[in-house]
Amino acid sequence: MSAASEIVERNVGSILVVDDEASARQVLVQLLRDDGHHVEEAADGFKALGVLQDWRPDILLTDLKMPLMDGVQLLKKAREMYPDLTCIVMTAFASVDTAVQAMKSGANEYLTKPLNFEAVELTIERALERVRLVKELEVLREKANTAAPQIVGNSAPVKHLLQLIDQVAPSRATVLITGESGTGKEMVARRIHEMSNRGRKPFMALHCAALTETLLESELFGHEKGAFTGAASTRRGRFEEADGGTIFLDEIGEISPSTQVKLLRFLQTREFERVGGNQTISVDVRIVTATNRNLAEEVQKGRFREDLYYRLNVINIETPPLRTRRSDIPLLMRHFVDKYSRENSKTIQEIDSEFVRELESYDWPGNVRELENVIERAVVLTESGRITADHLPRTVTQSSGSKAWGSDVVIPGSRLEDLERYAILATYESTGGDSAETAQILGVSQRKIQYKLRDYRDAGLV
Known part of the structure; x- marks a missing residue:
């Protein structure tokens, strides 16, 4: 448990009391201890700084006028050590000038001597409430920083996807994420990382298609000084930077045969050499890759190594296209509007x-x-706080209704083949894209369903 979480839960205060008057200090210390607070004391500013070296209280309660080091000097040095430390000053010289001086020096509250104990307790309570609010904010930030990326949707395909991620994330297995462009493959990769025991370690994402062969190998493995033109100094690669964490290689189907060989060796040994180097480096990195290509077909055509494909495809996660999860569109719309x-x-x-x-x-x-792009456009264009169909691009308004699988089906009046298409695609969507279950529900062979789906895709109907 973090220190921030502990303070919020126990709901007590820790206070350092600093006063050169021993009797006044001891009475105040006893009062605060009787109220349940953890209290330490110091007779002057120098001793207080010694205590602060080893212990950070919630509140520093100090006299303003003290020999050797006064309260103003103590506050400045304490704030250098703990910039957000809550400070309360006490002084027998009740004047506007001393109050202003105390506040300028960093005090949050101001008390006058002789002390009114009710006023002391109220001031401490108010100061601790501020401390609690700050600590609660820290806890919320901790949770936000460690929260897994949000995948929006309640449809059957999304529920299946989230269930698969939950099963896969805790393992060390290599994951291949497949799916069409724009379906959120990197978000899935990040969620796998965040939900694993590597979540507090680095997550490195690299888009393979954006780099030349030499630059890609340098990004992955690093390079030694002089390894190639422009290599002016030694540079660590992504595998070294991501040690203990996860590296996500997007568009993995685009890498060259030479890089495929080096990546295969790394997957087999978890070792590599920097470009231009001969020192073997070992790291602990989980590999997650993604592609919108059919890598099995790429293997058959000789464009992708079969042994590398099997190393990458230990676990396959397919991200569903949006057209198979139309029920999620209102949720996604609201998410992006917000x-x-x-x-x-x-x-x-x-x-x-x-x-x-x-x-x-x-x-x-x-x-x-x-x-997402369409929703952003609509939010930017609206001037009245009302989003209408007029804020949609023509690509959406001219195409919607003409290709949607159920929009042209009217009973009676539709052709038999239109009714068949509606039945197959509606059932296919309801099963989360499961062709076997679709075939079972409709009482036909799975082969026929797959044949029909291929025809619909070729005709641009889905």
């Missing part, structure tokens, strides 16, 4: 129902990424 309203300092009071219908009937070839 996000971009905050980022653009806008208040969205209403979302027109026609806007939502257009979103639900569009096929989203760019998947969630395309939906």
Whole structure:
């Protein structure tokens, strides 16, 4: 448990009392201890600094006028050690000037001597309430920093995806994430990392298609000084930087045969050499990769190593396209509206129902990424706080309804093949994209379902 969490839960205060008058100090210390606080004491500023070297209290309660080091000097030095330390000063010289001086020196509260014990207790209570609020904020920040990335949706495909992530994350297995562009493969990778025991270690993401072969190998493995033109100094690669954590290689199907060989060796041994070097380096890194290519077909065509494919594909997670999880569109819409309203300092009071219908009937070839861009555009363009279909791009409004699998089915009046298509695609979506279950529900062979789905995709109907 963190120190921040402990303070919030125990709900008590720790106080350092500093006063050169021994009798006054001891009475105050006893009062505070009787109230249940943990109290330490010091007779002057120098001794107080010694205590602060080894112990950080919630509150520093100090006299203002003391020999050798006065309260102002003590406050300044204490604040150098603990910038957010809550400080209360006491003085027998009740004047506006001394109050201003105390506040300028960093005091949060001000008490006058002789002390009124009720006033002391109220001031301590008020100061501890401030401490508690600060600590609670720290706890919330800790939780936010360690929270797994949010995957929005309640549809069957998303529930299946989240269940699979929960099962896979705690293991050490290599994961291959497949799916269309824009379906959130990197988000899945980050969630796997955050939910594993590596969550507090580095997460490194690298988009393989964006780099040349030499630069990609340098990014992965690092390089020695002079290894190639421009290598002016030795540089650690992503594998070294991610030691103990996770490295995510997106678009893994794009890497060259030479890089494939080096990556295969690393997966077998967890060892590598920097580009231009001969020192063997060992690291503990989990590999998660992603591609929108069919790597099995790439293997058959000789463009991807079969042994590397099997090393990468220990666990396969497929991210569902948005068209198979249409019921999630309103949830995603609300999520992105909230996000971009905050980022653009806008208040969205209403979302027109026609806007939502257009979103639900569009096929989203760019998947969630395309939906996010459309929602951001709508939030930016609206001037009235109301989002309408007029804020949609033509690509959405002209296509929605023409390709949505159920939009052109009217009973009676539709052709038999349209009714068949509706039945197959509606059932396929309800099963979360399970062709075997779809076939069982409809009472036909799985082969026929797969054949029909291929035809629909080739015709651009799904």
